[in-house]
Structure formats: structure tokens, C-alpha cells
Amino acid sequence: MRIFQFWKKNKKAVVAIDLDTAIPAAIIKVGGLIDQPEEFTAEAKKSAAMLGEEALALFPRYFFGTELQKPESLAGKYEGLGDWLHIQQDTIFEIIYYYKEQSIPMLYEVAFGVYDWTQYKAVRVLTRLAREGLQTDQIVDDIISHVDDFRYEAQMPTFYFLSGLTGNKKVASLLQRHFLENLEYDPIDAFDIFENLYRCSPDVAMRHADFLKAIARGEGLEGRSPLLDGAIGTTDGNGKQEYHWPDDEPVEEHHQLRAAIFYYRLHPLDEEVNRLLDHWEVNHPEENVRSCIGKLREEGQGEG
Numbered sequence: 001m002r003i004f005q006f007w008k009k010n011k012k013a014v015v016a017i018d019l020d021t022a023i024p025a026a027i028i029k030v031g032g033l034i035d036q037p038e039e040f041t042a043e044a045k046k047s048a049a050m051l052g053e054e055a056l057a058l059f060p061r062y063f064f065g066t067e068l069q070k071p072e073s074l075a076g077k078y079e080g081l082g083d084w085l086h087i088q089q090d091t092i093f094e095i096i097y098y099y100k101e102q103s104i105p106m107l108y109e110v111a112f113g114v115y116d117w118t119q120y121k122a123v124r125v126l127t128r129l130a131r132e133g134l135q136t137d138q139i140v141d142d143i144i145s146h147v148d149d150f151r152y153e154a155q156m157p158t159f160y161f162l163s164g165l166t167g168n169k170k171v172a173s174l175l176q177r178h179f180l181e182n183l184e185y186d187p188i189d190a191f192d193i194f195e196n197l198y199r200c201s202p203d204v205a206m207r208h209a210d211f212l213k214a215i216a217r218g219e220g221l222e223g224r225s226p227l228l229d230g231a232i233g234t235t236d237g238n239g240k241q242e243y244h245w246p247d248d249e250p251v252e253e254h255h256q257l258r259a260a261i262f263y264y265r266l267h268p269l270d271e272e273v274n275r276l277l278d279h280w281e282v283n284h285p286e287e288n289v290r291s292c293i294g295k296l297r298e299e300g301q302g303e304g
Helices: 020-030 037-051 053-062 081-098 098-111 118-131 136-147 152-163 167-185 187-199 204-210 210-216 254-266 271-283 286-303
Strands: 001-008 014-018 232-233 241-244
Touching: 001 118, 014 020, 020 037, 020 081, 037 053, 037 081, 037 167, 053 081, 053 098, 081 098, 098 136, 098 152, 118 136, 118 152, 118 187, 136 152, 136 167, 152 167, 167 187, 167 204, 187 204, 187 210, 187 254, 210 254, 210 271, 254 271, 254 286, 271 286
Parallel strands: none
Antiparallel strands: 001 014, 232 241
């Protein structure tokens, strides 16, 4: 049993807190507010203050804790495999975030240690702190020095989190390098990294904007299975394989559409991209795609 003492504000009595019970109770309480963002963050901040710095070293024991029961407030929700575990982890890291600079050594141990689900979540908190100006240069340098050794599952989210450091030249250089490297063997990973590069440094990304038109034309996508990019495959009654995305995005010409729309928002008068959009607006098999393109063009004309 780990019991720590702290002074209550405006009181002379010493209050003892049993972290072995207080930490899991806090995780469950905060996690139960996951669908209420303002309350979730406020309660996480209160929990960090209540638990104290001594709790930091103990949080990792709960990353994969099966003893934490989902609260009643989430009954009937998050029933999928691993859903509640992810909420537990996101909750723990939200609490850790409010320790600010005190949390950085512990976050380094997780972010730069052996890979598991928590690695990129620790990186996410580190980049949040860096965006606030807390040890920004050191955090960026250390992530950059480790990210090439990350597994793919941690590397791609790390690129996204780093991209929030807008205008950071070191981050832009890293993202541009990985974009160019991925061009050779996976144009869709390159596309995802391009989006991150554009978020971080539009000027650097725009040097490679013609890449978007190549994707819009379908170059390099011949024979690519949607399963590679997260689509869910099912078989209909006739044995035909069908695919859909968890978020209901279109499957037919999915990446071409993404690239064309991205480029159109940058250059709404481009003739080639407009020809592609003209075709899809009339001929795409999914009505929501045709409607989306129509609305996009109307918005573009309105802005013009």
C-alpha cells in the first residue's frame, strides 16, 4: 500500500492518500467522462493535482490493467475489443499531461522504450507540451533522433503529432524526408505524410503538390487492395468480396478522390483536377460522393 501525505489548502491537518486505490479510482472517474470533452479534461487536471507527483511512477502499471472496470456512465458503449483499454490509456495520459514538465522524464521512458500501444500516446503528450513551449527544442530533437527506429504503428501517428508544431523547420525536414522515401514504395503512406507536411509547413509541402495530381490520376495505385489502408472486407451472398470504411468514406477511387479534393482546395481553377471532379460528380457510383463534389464546387465558386 502506497500512502502519501499532503497539506490541504487553508487547513493545518495532514491528509493521507492511498495511491493504490486513488489512482484506479481517478482513472475510472475521468474515463467515464470521455464523451464529455470539457468535463474530461477538467477532471483529469483535478486528478493530477489530487494524486500528486508521486503517482507519476505508478501510472504505467495501469496501462494494461484488466482490473479497471468500465463505469456505468459508459454502459452499452465501447464494447469492441480493446475499446475500454484504449480509453483507460487515453485517460491516464490526459492526467499525466497536467503534470506538465514534471511528466517529461516518465514520458520519455514510455515514448523511447519498447514498443506497445502506449508509445505513440506518450509522444502525443510530449508534442502537446512542446507546442506550449515546454522544452520544445529538446523534445523535438529527441523525438527526431528516435522516430526512425519506431515501428510503423508508432511512426505514422508520431508524424501526425509532430505536424502540430507548425512552422518548425526540423519537423518539416523530417516529414519531407519520409515523404520522399515513401514515394518509392507506398504512395498512400507518402500521401498521409504529405498531409502532415502541409499542416506543418505549407510552403515546403507545395514544392511537391504535383504528387497529388498523380494520385488523383491513380498512378501507383493499380491493383492496390483496400485492406491495405484499413477498409473492412465482407463477402456477399454470391461470394463477391466487398469493402467499406469504418467511417463510411467512399471505397471506389478512395485515394484519387482524397488527392483531387485536396488539390482542388489549393488550386480550384486547375483544369486537370476539374476534369476529374466533373467525371466523378456525374459518374461516381456513390451518391454521397457526387453530392459532396457538387457542394465543394459551389463553395469554391462562392469563395471566388
